[in-house]
Amino acid sequence: MSAQKKRNFQIEAFKHRVVVDPKYAEKTWKILEHAIHEIYNHNASGLSFEELYRFVTFAYTYLTDGLMVFLHIDRVTTMTYHLKEISKSIEAAQGELFLEELNRKWADHNKALQMIRDILMYMDRTFIPSTHKTPVHELGLNLWRDVVIHSSKTQARLLDTLLELVHRERSGEVINRGLMRNIIKMLMDLGSSVYQDDFEKHFLEVSADFYRCESQEFIESCDCGNYLKKAERRLMEEMERVSHYLDARSEAKITNVVEKEMIESHMNRLVHMESSGLVNMLVDDKYDDLGRMYSLFRRVQNGLVIVRDVMTAYIRDTGKQLVTDPERLRDPVDFVQRLLDLKDKYDKVINLAFNNDKTFQNALNSSFEYFINLNARSPEFISLFVDDKLRKGLRGVSEEDVEVVLDKVMMLFRYLQEKDVFEKYYKQHLAKRLLSGKTVSDDAERSLIVKLKTECGYQFTSKLEGMFTDMKTSQDTMHGFYSAVGHQLGDSPTLAVQVLTTGSWPTQPSATCNLPAEILWVCEKFKSYYLGTHTGRRLSWQTNMGTADLKTTFGKGQKHELNVSTYQMCVLMLFNNTDRLTYKEIEQATEIPASDLKRCLQSLACVKGKNVLRKEPMSKDIAEDDAFFFNDKFTSKFFKVKIGTVVAQRESEPENQETRQRVEEDRKPQIEAAIVRIMKSRRVLDHNNIVAEVTKQLQVRFLPNPVVIKKRIESLIEREFLERDKTDRKLYRYLA
Amino acid sequence: MRKEETVKLISAEGFEFVIHKDAAMVSQTIRNMLTSPGSFAETEHGEVTFPEISTTILEKICKYFYWNLQYASGKQTEFHIEPELVLELMMAANYLHT
Numbered sequence: 066m067s068a069q070k071k072r073n074f075q076i077e078a079f080k081h082r083v084v085v086d087p088k089y090a091e092k093t094w095k096i097l098e099h100a101i102h103e104i105y106n107h108n109a110s111g112l113s114f115e116e117l118y119r120f121v122t123f124a125y126t127y128l129t130d131g132l133m134v135f136l137h138i139d140r141v142t143t144m145t146y147h148l149k150e151i152s153k154s155i156e157a158a159q160g161e162l163f164l165e166e167l168n169r170k171w172a173d174h175n176k177a178l179q180m181i182r183d184i185l186m187y188m189d190r191t192f193i194p195s196t197h198k199t200p201v202h203e204l205g206l207n208l209w210r211d212v213v214i215h216s217s218k219t220q221a222r223l224l225d226t227l228l229e230l231v232h233r234e235r236s237g238e239v240i241n242r243g244l245m246r247n248i249i250k251m252l253m254d255l256g257s258s259v260y261q262d263d264f265e266k267h268f269l270e271v272s273a274d275f276y277r278c279e280s281q282e283f284i285e286s287c288d289c290g291n292y293l294k295k296a297e298r299r300l301m302e303e304m305e306r307v308s309h310y311l312d313a314r315s316e317a318k319i320t321n322v323v324e325k326e327m328i329e330s331h332m333n334r335l336v337h338m339e340s341s342g343l344v345n346m347l348v349d350d351k352y353d354d355l356g357r358m359y360s361l362f363r364r365v366q367n368g369l370v371i372v373r374d375v376m377t378a379y380i381r382d383t384g385k386q387l388v389t390d391p392e393r394l395r396d397p398v399d400f401v402q403r404l405l406d407l408k409d410k411y412d413k414v415i416n417l418a419f420n421n422d423k424t425f426q427n428a429l430n431s432s433f434e435y436f437i438n439l440n441a442r443s444p445e446f447i448s449l450f451v452d453d454k455l456r457k458g459l460r461g462v463s464e465e466d467v468e469v470v471l472d473k474v475m476m477l478f479r480y481l482q483e484k485d486v487f488e489k490y491y492k493q494h495l496a497k498r499l500l501s502g503k504t505v506s507d508d509a510e511r512s513l514i515v516k517l518k519t520e521c522g523y524q525f526t527s528k529l530e531g532m533f534t535d536m537k538t539s540q541d542t543m544h545g546f547y548s549a550v551g552h553q554l555g556d557s558p559t560l561a562v563q564v565l566t567t568g569s570w571p572t573q574p575s576a577t578c579n580l581p582a583e584i585l586w587v588c589e590k591f592k593s594y595y596l597g598t599h600t601g602r603r604l605s606w607q608t609n610m611g612t613a614d615l616k617t618t619f620g621k622g623q624k625h626e627l628n629v630s631t632y633q634m635c636v637l638m639l640f641n642n643t644d645r646l647t648y649k650e651i652e653q654a655t656e657i658p659a660s661d662l663k664r665c666l667q668s669l670a671c672v673k674g675k676n677v678l679r680k681e682p683m684s685k686d687i688a689e690d691d692a693f694f695f696n697d698k699f700t701s702k703f704f705k706v707k708i709g710t711v712v713a714q715r716e717s718e719p720e721n722q723e724t725r726q727r728v729e730e731d732r733k734p735q736i737e738a739a740i741v742r743i744m745k746s747r748r749v750l751d752h753n754n755i756v757a758e759v760t761k762q763l764q765v766r767f768l769p770n771p772v773v774i775k776k777r778i779e780s781l782i783e784r785e786f787l788e789r790d791k792t793d794r795k796l797y798r799y800l801a
Numbered sequence: 802m803r804k805e806e807t808v809k810l811i812s813a814e815g816f817e818f819v820i821h822k823d824a825a826m827v828s829q830t831i832r833n834m835l836t837s838p839g840s841f842a843e844t845e846h847g848e849v850t851f852p853e854i855s856t857t858i859l860e861k862i863c864k865y866f867y868w869n870l871q872y873a874s875g876k877q878t879e880f881h882i883e884p885e886l887v888l889e890l891m892m893a894a895n896y897l898h899t
Contacts (some may be wrong), residue, residue, distance in 0.1 A: 113841065113842045113843065113850075114833075114841040114843045114849075115834065115850055115851065118830060118834070119852070119853065119896075122896055179837065180837050183834070183837045186829070186830065186833055186898070187830075187896075187898075190898065
């Protein structure tokens with residue numbers, strides 16, 4: 066007996082049999098009217114539901130349509146009458162009690178309405194759908210809305226009271242939230258349009274006004290951080306308010322109002338606020354404030370864009386100052402350290418305050434890329450920084466920390482556009498490190514090379530790896546040498562040769578100096594041994610790169626071991642036979658290039674505590690007519706004395722120019738190779754596209770200059786790799 | 802069966818059927834009677850008089866209530882209705898909104 070089945074069996078066959086009392090309608094109505102009165106008077110317990118229901122069922126089953134409509138209208142009037150009574154009593158309520166009265170009456174009405182609906186259920190089921198009248202419950206609500214809420218006196222008063230309460234709560238007073246919630250719920254029950262028109266619309270307007278004034282007041286009196294705090298608190302309050310007694314759908318609207326009034330309209334002013342704006346927050350590492358700013362500005366359109374732009378501009382500015390400050394350029398290690406510190410600082414800001422926002426990270430990266438490349442010497446400095454770290458900075462540091470430092474360096478490396486320049490310097494510095502045996506840890510070196518390899522490919526590091534291999538084979542060669550000819554050497558000086566592959570190492574062509582006879586003999590021995598085992602090779606001595614340990618006895622018999630460069634060794638050996646030599650004599654005897662000789666003499670004679678030579682006249686610089694004496698009075702508390710060469714750590718300006726030029730030269734074949742590669746696959750291409758493709762291909766290593774590319778194309782045309790198209794001069798064709 | 806869980810249905814002839822509230826509430830009408838927020842006489846006393854329903858029919862209705870509960874809980878059996886009761890039963894069903 067499902068509902069479906071039963072509908073089909075509407076009991077119509079019975080109709081004609083029932084004799085309808087003409088007064089039945091009236092009678093029914095009297096009973097119902099009485100019941101409704103009783104219900105409104107809270108006096109329902111005397112009523113029998115069954116009885117009432119039976120009447121209604123009967124009436125709506127057997128009465129004619131006309132009578133039913135009459136019944137319906139009557140019902141409306143009865144309810145209206147009651148509601149008018151209620152309305153009056155609500156209007157009469159004084160001040161505070163108004164809402165409470167309204168609330169109580171509403172609860173009563175609801176209850177009564179439900180009872181009436183239950184009684185009239187049969188009518189709802191049969192009569193209403195067929196005549197398209199409003200169902201009882203809805204009718205009751207509509208009546209309530211029209212009669213009570215929209216009564217001329219109540220409507221405005223209700224709105225004012227509600228807004229007044231909200232305002233009081235905003236000013237910090239405690240209000241009866243439960244009551245508030247009931248009233249709002251009533252408005253929502255009456256239909257969302259009632260809630261929106263009668264309350265929400267005005268509420269939003271008033272809120273906007275309120276926050277407009279308040280934000281104006283705040284912004285005049287507070288700094289940015291405090292303002293944001295207040296704005297955030299207001300926002301939280303509004304959300305809380307919504308969750309407590311407003312419709313959930315209002316949340317978006319009211320927060321929107323707050324955002325618009327408190328943030329959006331003051332956005333620029335906040336960000337640029339003097340002495341407390343975004344820039345100051347960044348400077349002072351105010352992560353809390355920054356985080357607040359981020360979460361608030363994220364809510365409004367373009368909010369983050371402003372924050373990001375200001376941050377980017379600021380980072381670029383500071384970065385630019387940093388890389389162009391001539392003071393900083395004096396100390397490359399400090400320079401790079403500062404860059405790293407800067408990066409760390411902003412990484413932390415983005416991590417802590419900006420929720421690791423990708424767009425912010427990108428902005429940070431692009432800023433760094435921008436200003437690091439402003440300084441043409443950045444590649445050199447980064448390499449010098451690595452050099453410094455690997456020479457001494459990382460001594461005694463745990464492996465993980467080493468990795469951290471290297472990773473950071475790699476990060477800076479990634480920002481570089483001229484990666485090949487870095488490679489050049491790195492090679493030089495690595496060579497020096499390897500040859501002087503100053504590397505702190507082989508593992509660190511190798512790990513950095515692996516990193517470079519993953520970043521730039523095999524090609525980039527193949528030569529660097531070649532250097533490591535050379536070091537290794539050299540060790541084996543020396544073992545072989547001593548085991549083969551060691552017995553012939555007697556007590557002549559011990560020799561350690563590193564055989565370097567030309568090409569892998571950044572060798573500077575240097576004039577060889579005259580080695581002292583003892584050394585020369587051993588060297589010749591080695592040469593004949595090496596060439597004996599490896600045929601078809603050529604050996605040449607790089608005397609400018611070696612080191613030597615000398616055992617020396619000074620005037621009072623004190624012995625020291627001096628650790629010096631090969632050049633210095635050559636000079637000192639001369640003093641084995643005499644005590645006084647002039648600059649000219651030394652130069653003649655050793656044939657060391659003038660600039661190197663001056664440098665090495667300076668370190669031997671002019672450095673305090675390490676002056677194993679004495680110079681006349683005493684002065685800081687070496688002149689061509691100076692004379693040198695063996696310093697008998699030399700003392701040192703150490704047995705081993707290391708005499709460093711006065712080396713220009715940073716490249717001097719001409720050296721720098723030279724390196725640049727070499728880099729430019731190295732780039733030419735690379736550009737040509739790229740052009741040929743591209744043309745080989747494309748056959749025909751116009752000029753602009755070639756330039757674009759070449760730039761794309763070489764970007765990992767450096768940023769090629771279009772003018773240079775053009776020159777290379779011309780050179781290739783000359784050598785008949787390419788030709789210009791005969792009709793369109795802008796097109797190039799690949800030949801062969 | 803505790804008293805709060807039951808309801809007394811009284812037929813036209815005065816026979817009383819005491820059944821579970823759950824069962825009685827299969828009828829939408831009875832459900833409304835028993836759950837209406839205001840307190841009608843029926844809600845208070847827990848008994849409903851049906852002056853228009855005869856004992857035979859009311860008994861059948863009560864059986865149907867229980868059968869319906871079983872049916873809803875997955876036990877699908879047939880509910881037998883004697884042909885001579887059909888019309889009256891249908892009127893009652895319409896009335897009780899079952």
